[in-house]
Amino acid sequence: MIAYLLRRAAWGALVVWLVATLVFVVYFAVPRDVARLIAGRQASEETLAVVRARLGLDQPLIVQYGRYLGRLTKGDLGESFITQEPVTTIIARDIPVTASLAIGGAALWLLLGISAGVVAAARPRSRIDRAITAVALFFYSMPSFLVGQLLLFFLFFQFYLAGIELFPPGSYVPLSEDPLQWMRFLILPWLTIALVTGAIYARLTRGAMLEALGEDYIRTARAKGLSERRVILRHALRSSLSPVVTQFGIDIGSLLGGAIVTEVVFGLPGLGREVVQAILKQDLPVIIGVTILSSALVVGANLLVDLLHAALDPRVRV
Amino acid sequence: MSMTATDSEHVLLDVRDLNVSFDSPDGVVEAVRNVSFKLDQGRTLGIVGESGSGKSVSTQSIVGLVQGARISGQARFDGRDLLMLAQPELRAIRGPGIAMIFQNPMSCLHPLYPVGWQIMEMIRAHQSVSRSQARLRAIELLGQVGIPRPDVRVDDYPHQYSGGMLQRAMIAMAIALNPRVLIADEPTTALDVTVQAQILRLLRHIQEQFGTAIIMITHDLGVVSEIADDVMVMYAGRAMEQASREALLRRPRHPYTQGLLRSRPQADSLGRALTSIPGQPPSLIAGARGCPFQPRCTQAISRCATDMPPLAVLAADGNDPHRSACWLTQAEDAP
Ligand SMILES: Nc1ncnc2c1ncn2[C@@H]1O[C@H](COP(=O)(O)OP(=O)(O)OP(=O)(O)O)[C@@H](O)[C@H]1O
Numbered sequence A: 001m002i003a004y005l006l007r008r009a010a011w012g013a014l015v016v017w018l019v020a021t022l023v024f025v026v027y028f029a030v031p032r033d034v035a036r037l038i039a040g041r042q043a044s045e046e047t048l049a050v051v052r053a054r055l056g057l058d059q060p061l062i063v064q065y066g067r068y069l070g071r072l073t074k075g076d077l078g079e080s081f082i083t084q085e086p087v088t089t090i091i092a093r094d095i096p097v098t099a100s101l102a103i104g105g106a107a108l109w110l111l112l113g114i115s116a117g118v119v120a121a122a123r124p125r126s127r128i129d130r131a132i133t134a135v136a137l138f139f140y141s142m143p144s145f146l147v148g149q150l151l152l153f154f155l156f157f158q159f160y161l162a163g164i165e166l167f168p169p170g171s172y173v174p175l176s177e178d179p180l181q182w183m184r185f186l187i188l189p190w191l192t193i194a195l196v197t198g199a200i201y202a203r204l205t206r207g208a209m210l211e212a213l214g215e216d217y218i219r220t221a222r223a224k225g226l227s228e229r230r231v232i233l234r235h236a237l238r239s240s241l242s243p244v245v246t247q248f249g250i251d252i253g254s255l256l257g258g259a260i261v262t263e264v265v266f267g268l269p270g271l272g273r274e275v276v277q278a279i280l281k282q283d284l285p286v287i288i289g290v291t292i293l294s295s296a297l298v299v300g301a302n303l304l305v306d307l308l309h310a311a312l313d314p315r316v317r318v
Numbered sequence B: 001m002s003m004t005a006t007d008s009e010h011v012l013l014d015v016r017d018l019n020v021s022f023d024s025p026d027g028v029v030e031a032v033r034n035v036s037f038k039l040d041q042g043r044t045l046g047i048v049g050e051s052g053s054g055k056s057v058s059t060q061s062i063v064g065l066v067q068g069a070r071i072s073g074q075a076r077f078d079g080r081d082l083l084m085l086a087q088p089e090l091r092a093i094r095g096p097g098i099a100m101i102f103q104n105p106m107s108c109l110h111p112l113y114p115v116g117w118q119i120m121e122m123i124r125a126h127q128s129v130s131r132s133q134a135r136l137r138a139i140e141l142l143g144q145v146g147i148p149r150p151d152v153r154v155d156d157y158p159h160q161y162s163g164g165m166l167q168r169a170m171i172a173m174a175i176a177l178n179p180r181v182l183i184a185d186e187p188t189t190a191l192d193v194t195v196q197a198q199i200l201r202l203l204r205h206i207q208e209q210f211g212t213a214i215i216m217i218t219h220d221l222g223v224v225s226e227i228a229d230d231v232m233v234m235y236a237g238r239a240m241e242q243a244s245r246e247a248l249l250r251r252p253r254h255p256y257t258q259g260l261l262r263s264r265p266q267a268d269s270l271g272r273a274l275t276s277i278p279g280q281p282p283s284l285i286a287g288a289r290g291c292p293f294q295p296r297c298t299q300a301i302s303r304c305a306t307d308m309p310p311l312a313v314l315a316a317d318g319n320d321p322h323r324s325a326c327w328l329t330q331a332e333d334a335p
């Protein structure tokens, strides 16, 4: 198991390195005048030369690449072309917002999705099962920005018109400052993420539960005289968690994508909004920094998922 | 299986006219039809029949383990009709009243919980004992059924046990609450022959020790001859023949039972394979006429195709009732 995890960690490092190389190739190796990008259109040749020298752009590509990797391993992501701020500072400022959004959203989607799936599977083909399946299909087939807009329209705008500011967008209060306000500003973005992805989990959980409920060991659990509640929650749900965790590992990547869209829709000052602005302004260090960071996060999260798998299934723990 | 009134206080489980049917796309599946049997304290009833004959459904339905079925009839246990009980009352009976052992031990334990935990869970569902007391009891039970080093193996997961050990663990679980009835549904089918013999010995030992009444479901007459006191032979959801073991083995009356006995390997009393009666397994869809065994029966007469013979007591066997559902045997015994 330890060897397996080490191997996975090595693979993860390789993936991050590949991503770093890829962004380097895309942004620096292709013919594009980065110096002009920074100095502006009217800059004289001398200015450009100075900028090139300062950024090392006059060096051969391989040297640039070596320096780039060298800085990366020291955790130095460079400075923003626009604000000259270190990218790490920008990330450190933005990441609490994105982390709050992503972790809260994921927690809510797991909670909503799994419980909806369990309730549906407990009474297959009943009215509640059909209702849950229909609602899940509805959200499943909607793009998340649309869900966000709908939530804003019904839960913010309608109340706003009536003079109540219930869940205003565009603000963020750190958790450490005021947990209630933190939740208030994040609840709609969380729902946006949770409803769309949670729908997948409702369907997934329902299917896994129905399969588990047909297993022989469920009959044994019933024959032991356990309550139906216990049969469902302790026995059937327990077996259904493994496929859910597998799916979760797959979805962690798209969680960051979803967070970007959601931050833009709700005007949250997070990494997603930062990177969108950076792309518009061609602020390469910021784009690269965020890209590498998110690949590292996804790799790390998948490692966690592996650990979770081992914790869930004794047959994996060898 | 005696019907006399004096015996009735020893009758632990009295099932009468049990009918179980399922709705299916092809029509109503009549899995169990008019089955009646009795089980006395400390005795073993063997239910024999080939795959699909309704052995499992007829026993599982009386404790409410069959879902999506229409069930009618009576199943008196402890003065109450199990078929009339609500789920909570039935749950209280499952375990301490009637416990079950199933056919495939590999799939009957939850793969994600330790074996001991699963036994403790059963104990704690019915008795208010502490976790550590339940654990001690689980270790004791595992030792009783012959698991080596039970204090260590109690924490193992099912995949760390062999098939025979799993079946022993299932038995340990089933006897955890000293049940009055133990329903063993083909407990040895998935196991190899030597382990089969050990498991049967274990069950007999438990019966001697605790006076447990056992229903032994099997498609193997060898198992019946080892352990059963009384036998019910089932075919297509019906009881074809009911008798004491001696009577049944000495003089089987129903052509189906005769076929079963003939197809049984003689040398090996635990042999399997009863499939050598030629012909197709019967359809259980409602509406068929006549005796379900008639298409495969070498002795069938014209009446067999149109009328189902009742399960009648054969006069010849005196006060140990031997019943058979066959026009021929009934004609033989007619005065
Ligand atoms: N839930 C169900 N829905 C529909 N039909 C069922 C259901 N459960 C059992 N049956 C049918 O009832 C019949 C009897 O099944 P049962 O499991 O009692 O047979 P069995 O004698 O125990 O066979 P085996 O030796 O294979 O265990 C079979 O034809 C089976 O297909």
Ligand SMILES: [Mg+2]
Residues within 6 Å of the ligand: B055, B056, B057, B185, B186
């Ligand atoms: Mg069966």
